[in-house]
Amino acid sequence: MQFAERLQFLQANVFADMDRAKAKAKATGKEIVDLSLGSSDLTASERVIAAIEQSLRDRNTHGYLLHHGTQAFREAAANWYTKRFGIPVDAQTEVLSLIGSQEGTAHLPLALLNPGDFALLLDPGYPSHAGGVYLAGGQVYPMPLLAENDFLPVLADVPLPVLAQARMMVLSYPHNPTTAIAPLSFFERAVDFCRQHNLVLVHDFPYVDIFFDTASPPPSIFQADPHKEISIEFFTFSKSYNMGGFRIGYAIGNARLIQALRQIKAVVDFNQYKGILNGAIAALNAPDDSIKETVAIYQKRRDSFINALHRIGWQVPTPKATMYVWAKLPEPWANNSIEFCTQLVAATGVAVAPGAGFGKCGEGYVRFALVQDLEILEASVEKIASFL
Ligand SMILES: Cc1ncc(COP(=O)(O)O)c(C=O)c1O
The missing domain is CATH 3.90.1150.10 (Aspartate Aminotransferase, domain 1)
Known part of the structure; x- marks a missing residue:
């Protein structure tokens, strides 16, 4: 073989x-x-389990879920996001449900990279970010994260020949594994940089809720790119709602990026089970x-x-x-x-x-x-x- x-x-x-x-x-x-x-x-909370249980009994949920998930799920995600960050999101065109956020970040390079193109990734970083780039035949350019730079990459250090062939940058803060939080000012610099070099800016945001000692949550990438011109952000139910095994997440972003990822996914899967989407809606709509x-x-x-x-x-x-x-x-x-x-x-x-x-x-x-x-x-x- x-x-x-x-x-x-x-x-x-x-x-x-x-x-x-x-x-x-x-x-x-x-x-x-x-x-x-x-x-x-x-x-997972009782509320989530009850919503899934109820869905299981509804035999209309047992078939394939076509058409990029349900409008109810997309609306719940869009509303949650707008309530948290004050930025409007179009549920129809700017939200996509995922079978876990890892699935989405790993599939996205297939929509953005031609063989040999670079993706700029954090080093250290979440392994499937690189895995997705390799699946797409791309090259990884690791941006070093050092303690003396608060585990933020030095964007000016990325060599010009790499930038000439780069198509995307992946950030993820609060950061796994270093635990660093990026200030909004860094995201603003990253958005400028990606605009200047024609890069798609990907932000993987699983720890959006897991922060301590402060009332102000870590920033979203759309606070730096409010019209969603170049960015896509990934969310999961695995951390905030303890639903890792349920495999459910979503992306919010530029409508063309969402559409491109949806096209890739259409080849691969038929979306998550509708009952789990209903559990996720219950999670998003619940008090904190x-x-x-x-x-x-x-x-x-x-x-x-x-x-x-x-x-x-x-x-x-x-x-x-x-x-x-x-x-x-x-x-x-x-x-x-x-x-x-x-x-x-x-x-x-x-x-x-x-x-x-x-x-x-x-x-x-x-x-x-x-x-x-x-x-x-x-x-x-x-x-x-x-x-x-
Ligand atoms: C940065 C990062 N992205 C994605 C994931 C996986 O999330 P999901 O369970 O939604 O695939 C994790 C899980 O640890 C993570 O740390």
């Missing part, structure tokens, strides 16, 4: 190595505490209580986990957003996050994500996902202390 060359780009995945390391540790009798994936241990509860839980976990790390002498900054902690590794692992993670899980059962899995500039860090109860998180810090 002969396989396409693009498969090679998809095989180098350190998370698959971590899965093997976890399985091996489990086989030797270790109890695994998995802090390596951003998959929430919290669950359940999101507030989720955020309060992550905040408590964050505080106790960071305190515990500080107590064992591991100084890490306190994240202002997301459900992660991004920690610089001490010696002797300062340049070998994969070795650290595989040894840690083998010795203690605690699984964390190696920074190198998110890109070259992630090396030297690990990412903890705060997806376990407080007591388990604190106990895992004890185990890490004994390992260190």
